[in-house]
Amino acid sequence: MSHRRPALLMLGLLTLAPLALARVPSPSPRVPEQVSNVAWAADMAAFAAADKVAPPPRGGIEFIGSSSFRMWDSLAADFAGQPVFNRGFGGSEVRDSTWYAGQIVIPYAPCKVFLYAGDNDLNSGRSAVQVRDDVVAFVQRVHRDLPKTRVEYVSIKPSPSRAHLMPAINEANTLVKAALARLPNTGFTDIYTPMLGADGQPDRALFREDMLHMTPAGYAIWTRALAPKVTCD
Numbered sequence: 001m002s003h004r005r006p007a008l009l010m011l012g013l014l015t016l017a018p019l020a021l022a023r024v025p026s027p028s029p030r031v032p033e034q035v036s037n038v039a040w041a042a043d044m045a046a047f048a049a050a051d052k053v054a055p056p057p058r059g060g061i062e063f064i065g066s067s068s069f070r071m072w073d074s075l076a077a078d079f080a081g082q083p084v085f086n087r088g089f090g091g092s093e094v095r096d097s098t099w100y101a102g103q104i105v106i107p108y109a110p111c112k113v114f115l116y117a118g119d120n121d122l123n124s125g126r127s128a129v130q131v132r133d134d135v136v137a138f139v140q141r142v143h144r145d146l147p148k149t150r151v152e153y154v155s156i157k158p159s160p161s162r163a164h165l166m167p168a169i170n171e172a173n174t175l176v177k178a179a180l181a182r183l184p185n186t187g188f189t190d191i192y193t194p195m196l197g198a199d200g201q202p203d204r205a206l207f208r209e210d211m212l213h214m215t216p217a218g219y220a221i222w223t224r225a226l227a228p229k230v231t232c233d
Contacts, residue, residue, distance in 0.1 A: 037096060043089040047104050056085040056108050061230055064105060065116035066092045068157065071213055078223040079230045093121040094134035098141050106145045111232035113142060116154040118172055122165050128172035131156075135176050139183055152187040152229055153180060154222070158195055158202040161211035166202075187229060194221050 056062070060083035063069045069088030076084060087104045089096070094117040097105075105113060115138060118131045126134075139151045155173045158166060173192055180186040195218065197203040204211065206218035214222075 040089055040092065040096060044100060044103055047087060057083040058109055059111050059232065060085055060108065061112045061232065062087055062105060062108060062110040063114045064088060064097050066120055067213060069116045072219060074219060082230050084230065091120050093117055093124065094131060094138055098138040101141045105142055109146060110149055112150045112152060114152045114154055118156040122168050122172060123162060128168050128175055131172040132175035132179050136179050139186055143185065150185045150187065152189060155188065155190050155192045158192055159212045160202045160204050160207055163202060189225050189229065191222055191225050194225065
């Protein structure tokens with residue numbers, strides 16, 4: 001009997017092993033080696049599902065970046081007649097758009113990509129220099145596969161809730177503008193200046209109660225600033 005017990009024990013362990021393995025959860029993706037932020041998985045899944053139902057026009061005009069783009073519900077109406085589509089997500093940073101460019105930029109082969117990000121980056125502690133370098137990295141990622149696609153950067157806006165960041169925002173905008181001036185197929189649009197009041201401070205009338213996201217009046221300023229560029233010509 002003493003010889004049979006280890007054998008029976010081993011048989012039991014082998015029988016239970018597949019069940020034990022089945023209960024082991026798969027490891028979370030590593031940040032940033034596998035994903036920029038696991039929080040964006042749902043957004044990417046939603047984009048993929050939307051693409052199956054109604055894919056964006058190939059060669060269209062893409063808007064990608066953080067919530068200021070994501071919440072631009074009137075985008076199609078504001079640029080009526082232009083093949084615009086929105087791929088803004090969450091409270092993303094520049095690096096997130098770079099990471100997911102292979103999923104939500106390259107497959108569409110847009111004629112132009114408008115990027116708005118940098119606001120959350122500075123708020124999370126990244127420096128103006130890092131924001132500039134991240135924007136350049138985004139341009140390089142897009143141009144690696146789509147050298148003819150023009151990348152247009154929309155400057156960081158002056159939000160009342162982040163007025164303490166205005167010196168860093170000004171520095172980042174200045175650095176990004178200078179860097180893009182040296183790169184092919186890029187552009188820069190200043191929406192910071194027209195969103196200031198007569199006192200040089202953020203115009204609170206352009207923002208929602210959170211003093212971070214914009215009202216239709218804020219988007220009207222963006223529309224006027226970007227309209228001459230929202231074209232594939």
